[in-house]
Amino acid sequence: xxxxxxxxxxxxxxxxxxxxxxxxxxxxxxxxxxxxxxxxxxxxxxxxxxxxxxxxxxxxxxxxxxxxxxxxxxxxxxxxxxxxxxxxxxxxxxxxxxxxxxxxxxxxxxxxxxxxxxxxxxxxxxxxxxxxxxxxxxxxxxxxxxxxxxxxxxxxxxxxxxxxxxxxxxxxxxxxxxxxxxxxxxxxxxxxxxxxxxxxxxxxxxxxxxxxxxxxxxxxxxxxxxxxxxxxxxxxxxxxxxxxxxxxxxxxxxxxxxxxxxxxxxxxxxxxxxxxxxxxxxxxxxxxxxxxxxxxxxxxxxxxxxxxxxxxxxxxxxxxxxxxxxxxxxxxxxxxx
Amino acid sequence: xxxxxxxxxxxxxxxxxxxxxxxxxxxxxxxxxxxxxxxxxxxxxxxxxxxxxxxxxxxxxxxxxxxxxxxxxxxxxxxxxxxxxxxxxxxxxxxxxxxxxxxxxxxxxxxxxxxxxxxxxxxxxxxxxxxxxxxxxxxxxxxxxxxxxxxxxxxxxxxxxxxxxxxxxxxxxxxxxxxxxxxxxxxxxxxxxxxxxxxxxxxxxxxxxxxxxxxxxxxxxxxxxxxxxxxxxxxxxxxxxxxxxxxxxxxxxxxxxxxxxxxxxxxxxxxxxxxxxxxxxxxxxxxxxxxxxxxxxxxxxxxxxxxxxxxxxxxxxxxxxxxxxxxxxxxxxxxxx
DNA sequence: CTGTTAGCGCCTTCAA
DNA sequence: TTGAAGGCGCTAACAG
Numbered sequence: 105x106x107x108x109x110x111x112x113x114x115x116x117x118x119x120x121x122x123x124x125x126x127x128x129x130x131x132x133x134x135x136x137x138x139x140x141x142x143x144x145x146x147x148x149x150x151x152x153x154x155x156x157x158x159x160x161x162x163x164x165x166x167x168x169x170x171x172x173x174x175x176x177x178x179x180x181x182x183x184x185x186x187x188x189x190x191x192x193x194x195x196x197x198x199x200x201x202x203x204x205x206x207x208x209x210x211x212x213x214x215x216x217x218x219x220x221x222x223x224x225x226x227x228x229x230x231x232x233x234x235x236x237x238x239x240x241x242x243x244x245x246x247x248x249x250x251x252x253x254x255x256x257x258x259x260x261x262x263x264x265x266x267x268x269x270x271x272x273x274x275x276x277x278x279x280x281x282x283x284x285x286x287x288x289x290x291x292x293x294x295x296x297x298x299x300x301x302x303x304x305x306x307x308x309x310x311x312x313x314x315x316x317x318x319x320x321x322x323x324x325x326x327x328x329x330x331x332x333x334x335x336x337x338x339x340x341x342x343x344x345x346x347x348x349x350x351x352x353x354x355x356x357x358x359x360x361x362x363x364x365x366x367x368x369x370x371x372x373x374x375x376x377x378x379x380x381x382x383x384x385x386x387x388x389x390x391x392x393x394x395x396x397x398x399x400x401x402x403x404x405x406x407x408x409x410x411x412x413x414x415x416x417x418x419x420x421x422x423x424x425x426x427x428x429x430x431x432x433x434x435x436x437x438x439x440x441x
Numbered sequence: 442x443x444x445x446x447x448x449x450x451x452x453x454x455x456x457x458x459x460x461x462x463x464x465x466x467x468x469x470x471x472x473x474x475x476x477x478x479x480x481x482x483x484x485x486x487x488x489x490x491x492x493x494x495x496x497x498x499x500x501x502x503x504x505x506x507x508x509x510x511x512x513x514x515x516x517x518x519x520x521x522x523x524x525x526x527x528x529x530x531x532x533x534x535x536x537x538x539x540x541x542x543x544x545x546x547x548x549x550x551x552x553x554x555x556x557x558x559x560x561x562x563x564x565x566x567x568x569x570x571x572x573x574x575x576x577x578x579x580x581x582x583x584x585x586x587x588x589x590x591x592x593x594x595x596x597x598x599x600x601x602x603x604x605x606x607x608x609x610x611x612x613x614x615x616x617x618x619x620x621x622x623x624x625x626x627x628x629x630x631x632x633x634x635x636x637x638x639x640x641x642x643x644x645x646x647x648x649x650x651x652x653x654x655x656x657x658x659x660x661x662x663x664x665x666x667x668x669x670x671x672x673x674x675x676x677x678x679x680x681x682x683x684x685x686x687x688x689x690x691x692x693x694x695x696x697x698x699x700x701x702x703x704x705x706x707x708x709x710x711x712x713x714x715x716x717x718x719x720x721x722x723x724x725x726x727x728x729x730x731x732x733x734x735x736x737x738x739x740x741x742x743x744x745x746x747x748x749x750x751x752x753x754x755x756x757x758x759x760x761x762x763x764x765x766x767x768x769x770x771x772x773x774x775x776x777x778x
Numbered sequence: 779c780t781g782t783t784a785g786c787g788c789c790t791t792c793a794a
Numbered sequence: 795t796t797g798a799a800g801g802c803g804c805t806a807a808c809a810g
Binding site for chain 2: 786787788789790
Binding site for chain 2: 109152154155156157158159161162167177178180183184186187190199201202204218220221222223243246247
């Protein structure tokens with residue numbers, strides 16, 4: 105029942121000007137006289153012409169669209185990254201397609217497939233928690249589309265990536281806790297499959313050891329990025345002795361833990377220092393004393409989009425791995441000893 | 442530098458079978474013998490054939506894609522709605538393009554334009570805070586594309602809509618506060634331009650009046666859905682006398698207010714009852730005593746997508762306005778008198 | 779500056 | 795069941 109849309113041919117006929125000229129005018133080519141251009145533009149307006157981008161894309165073999173694969177848009181960090189991406193993309197005239205993998209490898213593969221079928225000009229991807237093999241990216245790379253990894257980098261076919269210096273951030277914040285007097289610091293870790301969380305754990309471990317404390321594996325809890333994990337962690341901590349510090353390297357577990365504690369009416373003792381990666385504005389409300397690592401989310405999105413667009417345009421082959429430093433926000437962490 | 446992709450013609454040549462037959466086979470048409478179909482499928486696999494959806498879409502004049510316009514994906518309510526939409530869409534074989542208006546009318550118009558240019562099969566929209574005129578939707582409707590409003594309905598060209606019974610929910614929760622003994626209830630309202638927030642306010646007003654209390658306009662604060670508004674509201678409340686209840690009809694202001702109070706170390710007195718619309722799991726952490734109105738977010742997304750897809754497929758013209766009831770979650774609200 | 783011609787890759791009559 | 799032919803709407807040579 106869709107009405108037939110106006111095409112350049114309709115304009116062409118109405119004006120007795122060839123459709124190729126119409127096309128040129130509509131694309132603001134300099135090779136059309138101002139007079140005819142104006143005539144064409146007016147007619148287009150009059151008829152309510154809307155360019156059919158599908159046809160244009162087919163012809164030019166580009167879509168002016170970039171695909172973004174994200175684990176979950178509901179995660180505050182990611183939705184900020186997306187805003188950054190959209191910001192940059194729009195300024196450069198690109199459309200953005202956002203796809204959620206929900207941390208599922210299967211979905212990720214499927215998404216990559218449709219992005220290829222839709223011939224997006226480039227892809228930004230933060231791999232899912234389950235992703236261990238990257239062969240599924242090959243077809244798109246073979247096609248010639250650039251891929252940039254953001255936040256969760258991985259060395260594959262020397263694609264570009266942009267991420268945060270997780271190791272350093274982790275080391276710094278752990279050391280900060282130690283210098284505040286903590287001697288028994290528990291660590292809420294993320295899935296160790298993901299390099300990012302591995303690096304964060306390593307930062308914690310090294311800070312512990314280099315500062316003369318004893319590293320205990322039993323102080324490390326590995327989360328699958330679910331709030332329930334945090335609840336379990338909270339229960340464990342309550343049952344443990346001596347704990348005087350907590351460092352969480354993922355929001356989700358931390359939020360879960362806090363929810364539980366709040367729900368149970370357990371106040372985090374003043375003498376337990378808490379620190380964590382945290383881009384959710386909310387957790388600062390839950391626990392204002394928290395020392396937080398502030399990740400450059402919006403900025404990361406902008407940089408990622410820029411890197412990708414550059415590769416799309418220049419058809420350059422030089423790949424790079426950018427690493428951003430993070431900001432440590434020290435609130436009113438309790439000072440011990 | 443993009444490599445030339447395999448087309449049906451490559452398969453056609455390799456097999457000496459006409460491309461039209463290849464096309465049929467690839468579309469699993471019944472008018473191809475099983476034998477040739479298998480041969481074609483094998484060859485396609487072997488050559489790494491990837492259908493060019495652009496071309497297919499151009500030819501068939503449909504894209505199997507629906508566009509979703511959302512004010513902000515970072516709002517918990519909306520990201521759940523989106524998940525619901527994606528869920529349904531995927532099951533029906535539709536792709537989803539998510540676009541954020543950031544509550545800007547200008548962006549909304551631009552988005553609608555590119556969605557039309559991209560010939561999406563249908564559009565789900567929750568209008569921005571600034572949107573007052575709907576003429577910009579005309580071109581898409583003229584084109585024949587269906588539009589369904591979600592969450593923020595508006596009567597335009599009798600498009601379908603799906604929303605929540607805001608008036609009733611608001612009335613109920615206000616009455617609940619009154620029955621708990623509240624006599625001076627402040628209302629954090631949303632932008633009165635948006636019908637939804639107007640309805641919520643009306644629910645509050647009517648509940649107040651019908652229960653024999655006096656309605657005071659000075660008890661109503663209008664938010665622009667920014668956290669700063671909440672901060673301002675919190676300050677006001679602190680300076681006011683007699684307030685024994687707060688009902689917020691938007692998360693954002695509520696969260697802002699709570700952040701501020703928490704930051705200032707002000708505990709919400711036990712004898713002030715608080716209630717609000719709230720889909721952010723976090724605020725229940727901030728204030729576990731909160732009586733909340735639980736909106737069917739995920740479900741709304743599914744229903745919206747279903748309504749739209751039905752209209753796309755059936756090319757039906759019957760429009761409807763669905764209104765969902767909400768669930769009132771009464772936690773440990775303080776009982777007065 | 780404008781028109782002619784020829785496709786982009788796919789699908790869909792129509793005929794065999 | 796298969797092939798031949800044409801065209802979706804647009805753009806990019808190449809002429810003129």
